[in-house]
């Protein structure tokens with residue numbers, strides 16, 4: 001069993017030594033632990049510091065590409081390194097690396113494919129009330145979209161089994177955490193939760209500069225999650241509501257204006273126009289739902305192919321036997 005611990009870093013020379021120091025050297029059930037530092041265009045001595053402390057594997061972005069891409073590239077590199085389990089932590093020493101053995105336990109025991117550390121955000125002293133509120137709200141809506149029960153949707157301390165990692169394809173620029181949670185759940189991987197206590201803050205979060213930015217980004221992520229994974233849950237209710245609201249003035253027009261009782265007199269053309277617009281809107285929404293659903297199905301097929309391509313290019317041992325077994 002090989003464990004690859006990946007640490008995305010953007011200028012983390014000051015805190016990376018603390019992270020590396022607290023990573024366990026030996027874990028029961030694991031034969032080999034390898035570290036992978038993802039240097040996302042750092043302008044400081046992150047790489048030199050990591051090298052001096054014994055890190056051998058680097059994935060280097062010569063310019064900053066953002067955490068989402070760092071995560072995606074890192075995941076592929078870890079798979080290519082032959083990881084059976086992949087752990088993700090941060091370079092700012094926010095997470096307690098000493099808990100990695102507990103984090104990977106559900107995967108080692110075959111109980112889960114994804115383990116997400118729960119920061120228990122409601123108890124973190126330096127989080128403002130507003131931050132806590134939106135954290136809670138965002139997590140609730142995400143769970144609704146994903147059909148999960150994850151208490152901390154954006155936690156950056158996670159473990160993935162190889163099987164789960166092969167199936168994750170986050171596409172958005174900043175929402176890899178929520179996206180991969182949804183993808184793992186939708187692909188039928190059990191998700192386990194590990195409650196943790198975060199380390200004292202070493203610096204401000206650079207990902208979330210303000211609550212409003214966080215809300216804006218989370219809203220886009222969640223709407224996109226619905227469109228991508230449960231389009232009918234979004235478009236069909238909208239279509240039904242528009243249909244009902246549109247029918248009222250239209251029926252009213254038909255009864256009043258087309259009935260023989262009022263052959264002349266005031267007409268209700270406004271009703272006809274408004275009703276027609278709403279019903280056309282309802283039809284468009286319904287059609288969008290159908291198209292989005294077809295695209296969702298296509299994406300599933302594409303992802304299956306992508307998984308096979310990844311397996312063959314990462315030299316997965318099981319691939320040949322699986323292909324023989326499943327013609």
Ligand SMILES: Nc1nc2c(ncn2[C@@H]2O[C@H](COP(=O)(O)OP(=O)(O)O)[C@@H](O)[C@H]2O)c(=O)[nH]1
Nearest residue numbers: 008009010040066067090091092205206207208
């Ligand atoms: N903010 C940010 N972090 C990055 C980037 N690329 C890699 N990282 C690393 O991703 C981790 C998360 O960033 P951080 O600022 O701690 O945000 P947090 O998730 O809110 O704690 C850190 O280890 C960073 O060094 C990037 O483009 N922006």
Ligand SMILES: [Mg+2]
Nearest residue numbers: 090092094205
């Ligand atoms: Mg952090």
